[in-house]
Amino acid sequence: MIEIIKQPWHWLVAGTLIGLIVPLLLLIGNKKLGISSSLRHLCAICIPRKIPFFQYEWEKEIWSLFFVTGILLGGFVATQFLSDPNNIVVSEATKTTLAGYGITDFSQIMPVQLFTFDNLFNLKGLVFFVLGGFMVGFGSRYAAGCTSGHSIMGIANLQWPSLIATCCFMIGGFFSTNVLLPLFFKLI
Amino acid sequence: MKNLKYLFVGMFFGIIFIKAEIASWFRIQEMFQLQSFFMYGVICTAIVVATVSVWLIKKYNIKTISGETITFEDKKFSKGQIYGGLIFGMGWAITGACPGPLFAQIGSGFVVVGITLLSAIFGTWIYGYFQNKLPH
Numbered sequence: 001m002i003e004i005i006k007q008p009w010h011w012l013v014a015g016t017l018i019g020l021i022v023p024l025l026l027l028i029g030n031k032k033l034g035i036s037s038s039l040r041h042l043c044a045i046c047i048p049r050k051i052p053f054f055q056y057e058w059e060k061e062i063w064s065l066f067f068v069t070g071i072l073l074g075g076f077v078a079t080q081f082l083s084d085p086n087n088i089v090v091s092e093a094t095k096t097t098l099a100g101y102g103i104t105d106f107s108q109i110m111p112v113q114l115f116t117f118d119n120l121f122n123l124k125g126l127v128f129f130v131l132g133g134f135m136v137g138f139g140s141r142y143a144a145g146c147t148s149g150h151s152i153m154g155i156a157n158l159q160w161p162s163l164i165a166t167c168c169f170m171i172g173g174f175f176s177t178n179v180l181l182p183l184f185f186k187l188i
Numbered sequence: 189m190k191n192l193k194y195l196f197v198g199m200f201f202g203i204i205f206i207k208a209e210i211a212s213w214f215r216i217q218e219m220f221q222l223q224s225f226f227m228y229g230v231i232c233t234a235i236v237v238a239t240v241s242v243w244l245i246k247k248y249n250i251k252t253i254s255g256e257t258i259t260f261e262d263k264k265f266s267k268g269q270i271y272g273g274l275i276f277g278m279g280w281a282i283t284g285a286c287p288g289p290l291f292a293q294i295g296s297g298f299v300v301v302g303i304t305l306l307s308a309i310f311g312t313w314i315y316g317y318f319q320n321k322l323p324h
Contacts, residue, residue: 005207011226014208015233021201023241026258027250028193033238035287039312053316063194068291070195074202075211075295088209094218109212110284110298117300125303128282133290133304135279137311140287142272142322144263147286150273151231154263156238161265165273172277177220180278 006084022156031063034149035071036140038064079109101185123188143168205292213284220281266324272315 025031040054041061048054087106090098095106103111119125140146143165145154151169154162205211210230219227244250245258252258280286283304285293290308293301315322 009204009208011208011229012233014204014210015230016237017204018201018230018234019237019241021197022238023245024197025194026242026245027252028197029190029254030252030256030258031194032261035291036312039287039309040316042309043313043316047313049317051316053319054313063191066191066194067198067201068288070198070200071202071205071288071291072198072295073195074199074204075206075292076202076297077199077295078203078206078292079296082203082207088212088214090212090214091218091223093223094214094221097221098214098217106214109206109209109214109296110293110301111213115213115293115298115300120300120303129300129303130307132279132282133307134311134314135275136283136285136287136290136304137279137308137313138315139272139274139276139279139311140308141312141315142268143276144266144268144272146276146288147231147280148288150263150269152234152238155235156242157260157263158239159263161263161269164265165269168270168273169277169280172274172279173216173220173281174277175274176278176281177217180282181217184282 002082006082008084008089018152019156022153029063032149033153034064034145035068036137036146036149037061038068039137040141041065101181127184127188139172201288202292202295205289206296211285211289211292211296216281216284268322268324271323 022033025033041058041064044054044056044058088109090106103113105112114124114128120129143150145162145165147169150162150165155166208230209215210227215227218224250258283290287308290301290305294305
């Protein structure tokens with residue numbers, strides 16, 4: 001059994017399990033799947049600075065911080081105890097493109113040549129950690145949700161604004177991967 | 189602790205993120221280069237399963253385990269979904285992570301992603317600060 005779990009999971013298995021998190025959260029406490037709002041709660045708790053957007057009863061939303069802490073722990077457990085020793089499965093075409101950017105190490109879930117503390121204080125760090133992170137946080141709040149809250153929960157609840165948001169997520173992603181990243185890798 | 193159960197659901201989510209390699213920067217590039225069906229398969233399956241579940245809960249008026257009525261809210265459309273959505277999407281492909289996988293990546297040992305997370309929190313704060321001045 002444990003050997004089966006250790007292999008990389010099929011998309012059908014992963015998709016089904018992720019989809020089931022929606023009813024699970026609803027059934028155990030009437031909670032709507034959504035992750036980016038946890039970042040808003042953190043702001044409301046730590047640095048509200050009398051900004052109206054951060055004035056609300058965040059005490060009622062503490063569950064969401066437990067949820068994201070769980071995700072972090074889950075990442076730890078999966079990597080420490082359930083990991084597969086083989087390289088990550090990525091299509092050959094993608095490997096070729098990435099090799100053109102100097103990314104050749106596929107041993108871990110993230111490119112170790114990019115996501116390392118060595119890059120923290122250079123342009124790569126500025127783009128991939130600081131700028132990228134800022135866009136994820138700013139954009140998801142501006143859109144009032146991210147992939148979980150809009151693309152899964154919102155669409156499942158037949159909300160057309162969520163469908164529009166999801167289309168825009170995809171357009172933005174296609175633009176970054178195919179236009180911005182080649183440019184970044186050429187410049188930095 | 190009534191919130192502890194959410195920690196366990198989160199752990200389950202985090203394990204899926206890593207084991208299905210959804211939290212992988214490589215997988216995100218592969219998806220946006222249209223070179224693999226994998227991520228599309230995951231997202232579409234998740235949407236189908238979630239949609240059927242929500243439909244069943246509504247149709248049979250299913251309650252929570254403690255007997256509470258399950259409520260759904262409508263999302264209001266604003267141009268934020270377009271502008272914010274595009275910005276988020278661009279960030280998603282750069283970092284290789286939407287907010288959930290960010291936490292999973294940190295847990296999996298990429299501590300440097302903590303900087304990305306801090307930056308995302310800062311981005312959220314800046315949105316809150318300028319909310320009234322932004323087009324919606």
